[in-house]
Amino acid sequence: MNPVNYLYLAALLFTIGATGVLIRRNAIVLFMCIELMLNACNLAFVTFSRMHGNLDGQIIAFFTMVVAAAEVVVGLAIIVSLFRSRHSASVDDASLMKL
Amino acid sequence: MTPLATPAAPLTDGLTLAAYSTSTGEAVQFWILGTVAVIGALCTVFMRRAVHSALSLAGTMIVLAVFYLANGAYFLGIVQIVVYTGAIMMLFLFVVMLVGVTAADSLKETIKGQRWLALLCGLGFGVLLLAGIGNASLTQFDGLSEANAPGNVQGLAALIFTKYVFAFEITGALLITAAVGAMVLTHRERTERALTQREMSERRVREGKHLPPLPAPGVYARHNAVDIAGLLPDGTPSELTVNPTLRERGQVRDVSREALGDLKALEQRSEERLERTRSGEGTQ
Numbered sequence: 484m485n486p487v488n489y490l491y492l493a494a495l496l497f498t499i500g501a502t503g504v505l506i507r508r509n510a511i512v513l514f515m516c517i518e519l520m521l522n523a524c525n526l527a528f529v530t531f532s533r534m535h536g537n538l539d540g541q542i543i544a545f546f547t548m549v550v551a552a553a554e555v556v557v558g559l560a561i562i563v564s565l566f567r568s569r570h571s572a573s574v575d576d577a578s579l580m581k582l
Numbered sequence: 583m584t585p586l587a588t589p590a591a592p593l594t595d596g597l598t599l600a601a602y603s604t605s606t607g608e609a610v611q612f613w614i615l616g617t618v619a620v621i622g623a624l625c626t627v628f629m630r631r632a633v634h635s636a637l638s639l640a641g642t643m644i645v646l647a648v649f650y651l652a653n654g655a656y657f658l659g660i661v662q663i664v665v666y667t668g669a670i671m672m673l674f675l676f677v678v679m680l681v682g683v684t685a686a687d688s689l690k691e692t693i694k695g696q697r698w699l700a701l702l703c704g705l706g707f708g709v710l711l712l713a714g715i716g717n718a719s720l721t722q723f724d725g726l727s728e729a730n731a732p733g734n735v736q737g738l739a740a741l742i743f744t745k746y747v748f749a750f751e752i753t754g755a756l757l758i759t760a761a762v763g764a765m766v767l768t769h770r771e772r773t774e775r776a777l778t779q780r781e782m783s784e785r786r787v788r789e790g791k792h793l794p795p796l797p798a799p800g801v802y803a804r805h806n807a808v809d810i811a812g813l814l815p816d817g818t819p820s821e822l823t824v825n826p827t828l829r830e831r832g833q834v835r836d837v838s839r840e841a842l843g844d845l846k847a848l849e850q851r852s853e854e855r856l857e858r859t860r861s862g863e864g865t866q
Contacts, residue, residue: 484603484604484606484608484609484612485603485604486604486653486723487715487720488612488616489612489649489653490715490720491712491715492612492616492619492620492649494708494711494712494715495620495623495708495712496619496620496623496642497711498704498707498708498711499620499623499624499626499627499704500623500627501704501707502627502700502701502703502704502705502707503626503627505696505700505703505704506627506697506700506701507627509632511632511635511636511674511677511678511681512626512627512632512635514674515626515632515635515636515639515674516626516627518639518666518670519623519626519639519642522642522643522646522666525646525650525658525662526646526649526650529649529650529653529655529658530653532653532654532655532726533653533654533655533723533724533725533726534720534722534723534724535722535724536724536725536726536728536729537729538726538729538730538734538737538738538741539741539745541655541657541658541734541738542738542741542742542746544655544658545657545658545661545738545742546746546749546753548658548661548662548665548666549753549756549757550753550756551666551670552665552669552670552757552760553756553757553759553760554760555670555673555674556673556760556761556763556764557760557763557764557767559673559674559677559764560763560764560767560768561767562677562681563677563680563681563767563768564767564768566680566681570830572632572681575692
């Protein structure tokens with residue numbers, strides 16, 4: 484098997500995640516789709532690291548994981564505080580700044 | 583777990599550059615687990631309940647961890663399982679529980695035709711991405727056996743603490759900021775002192791509205807679940823019996839109609855039984 488197949492899989496997962504962000508409106512599911520996209524990128528990084536024979540790709544994937552963890556913490560805190568004030572987790576309901 | 587697959591032996595005839603391929607075991611693993619990963623991703627997007635989405639995503643992440651291990655990223659594979667599926671996905675589940683498990687997406691579209699347009703955009707994006715990868719000349723394949731020679735973790739550590747040490751420090755600052763930010767966002771300052779139990783009971787007596795404890799749910803009906811309102815003597819459900827949180831979420835089940843039907847069924851059954859015993863006595 485050609486290791487490029489891993490890249491195709493990563494592209495497919497990224498596309499599914501992006502489509503999910505466009506389709507869904509529950510904020511938590513949106514976040515999960517973003518996580519899916521980040522993971523797809525990580526898979527591509529790890530595959531490239533293997534194809535080029537050095538570990539830099541894995542380092543980038545590692546940093547992506549750290550940033551994803553920080554992002555999830557803040558994002559979920561925002562969702563919780565939004566839910567407290569609006570009693571809904573739908574992104575359509577957060578329309579206070581709409582004219 | 584397949585060990586790090588070594589690239590096939592370089593072709594000696596030098597006819598082709600495509601001298602890279604992985605072992606058959608890894609190919610089998612890729613096609614089986616890759617299918618699982620794609621199905622998990624699709625379930626994440628298309629499941630209506632957030633809990634099901636979270637569980638599908640956890641499955642996809644575990645499959646990705648296996649792929650990391652197969653690609654020679656041993657440290658990342660373990661971190662993926664421990665941090666991603668172990669911590670982040672469980673955080674998601676906690677928030678789903680806080681926000682309400684039944685908070686399913688409404689199917690009402692705010693922008694007309696947005697769903698189909700989004701699917702079309704996704705399809706086009708995917709085609710572009712896959713075509714881009716297909717056209718790229720990815721002929722280099724070195725494998726990690728050389729880079730991983732002193733050990734994967736040792737190799738990563740050497741890079742993190744020399745070449746990427748600044749990024750690593752920044753990451754520490756980012757994590758601290760995120761932790762403080764989460765605390766600030768979810769913290770609510772108490773502006774007044776909380777009432778003590780004595781004060782609350784005194785207030786109840788003063789108002790004279792509801793002195794005894796609130797009635798328990800469901801005991802007057804034939805159910806005793808907490809989300810079923812107890813029935814008043816005239817058969818109407820009483821709002822007081824159900825937890826205000828459930829009431830606000832609209833999760834109160836009304837069984838006042840069912841109760842009458844159940845009662846009728848019970849009566850019919852007991853009548854039948856009586857008939858049977860009577861006829862049994864008759865034959866004896």
